[in-house]
Amino acid sequence: MPKVLIVAEHLDGKLNASTAKCVTAAQALSPQAIDILVLAADPAAIAAEAAQIAGVARVLTVANDANTHAIAQVLAPQIAQLADGYTHVLGPSTTFGKDLMPCVAALLGVAQVSDVMTVESSHVFKRPIYAGNAIVTVEVPADHTVVATVRIASWAEAAKGGNATVEAAAVVAELPTHTRFIGLAAGASDRPDLQSAKRVVSGGRGVGSEENFKIIYDFADKLGAAVGASRAAVDAGYCPNEMQVGQTGKIIAPELYVAIGISGAIQHLTGIKDAGTIVAINKDGDAPIFEIADIGLVGDLFKILPELEAALG
Incomplete structure (x- = not known):
């Protein structure tokens, strides 16, 4: 056995x-x-x-x-x-x-x-x-x-x-000296860890800029969620690459995943397809993200998110 x-x-x-x-x-x-x-x-x-x-x-x-x-x-x-x-x-x-x-x-x-x-x-x-x-x-x-x-x-x-x-346990193993710890560069955050969070809010290219990404952070804080991003948002410099969700980023399975301004490239969908409930907000009603979303909202994210925040109280 x-x-x-x-x-x-x-x-x-x-x-x-x-x-x-x-x-x-x-x-x-x-x-x-x-x-x-x-x-x-x-x-x-x-x-x-x-x-x-x-x-x-x-x-x-x-x-x-x-x-x-x-x-x-x-x-x-x-x-x-x-x-x-x-x-x-x-x-x-x-x-x-x-x-x-x-x-x-x-x-x-x-x-x-x-x-x-x-x-x-x-x-x-x-x-x-x-x-x-x-x-x-x-x-x-x-x-x-x-x-x-x-x-x-x-x-x-x-x-x-x-x-x-x-x-x-007793271990007598020869440890290498050519590889050693020098330092750690990591962003400090009070939000849940992206890879293990029960709720995740991610922003994509549709958010428009690094400054506009604040609306994603604010909404995530309202939900007590971790914050992620599509590769397009990371490549555009809106946020650091440790926030990337997808095939070349982190593969996650939260209970709730909210995709905001994310069109839904196959590499991104790979990273979220095991999520419990997927909510998509995008102004393009034909975006691929809506094919796997459980709940889809078509419209301007800058109008929808404040309304959702207000409804959450």
Whole structure:
């Protein structure tokens, strides 16, 4: 039976929701056991969160100052060493996982399976290709360790209520010195994280300018939502690229997605098609976004948004 090791994603001492989604994917394997691995300078609080996820048998911790920052080349040798005895090693298909898991796969000498959206059997999976226009079935050789990233937009978070044991793991791995942390440049925001937010409001080229994007921020704040953008808006300089939603940005699955001034290029639709409810506001009634929207409003966004804000109170 499969035995699964999940690499926990965390930031600022808090567990990312993507880890619970990986647990759900792991449960689809009908495994013998699911363990979560937490690598951090001080993993105690993160491990306590992970231990509460239902279905988790153990939480392994590796405390090392070298793990203060999530550097793939530093984390991967430790994960590869601890992977011994596991049939599957999973990580989320987020920026964190996309950076880390290929390094783990290389050290284990296997090919990675990316963006797992369904589990057919222990070594057979389905994943999207061609911007989500086709689904391919991938089979991993039965004698290979499965290293995979989980498409978090395709899986719900595992429930809480677990009570897994927390154990410190001993790792004696040679860590590289050629890759090291220098600094972090990131925009500060009090809004929810775009990749895990339940509600997201995104603006597109139709917003018109960086100054006009304030109307998107204001509306998002009214909803308590994260803020995203289309690639066209990012390329036009309206907002930074970490806000980009779509095939070449972040693939998300919020409960509510509001697309404002976004026409709906296929690359953008790929990133939002798993959202619960999609609301589109665009002056072009023939915009492709309306083909997948659950609710569509045709009109001038600069007139519609103030009216919506007023209605929200």
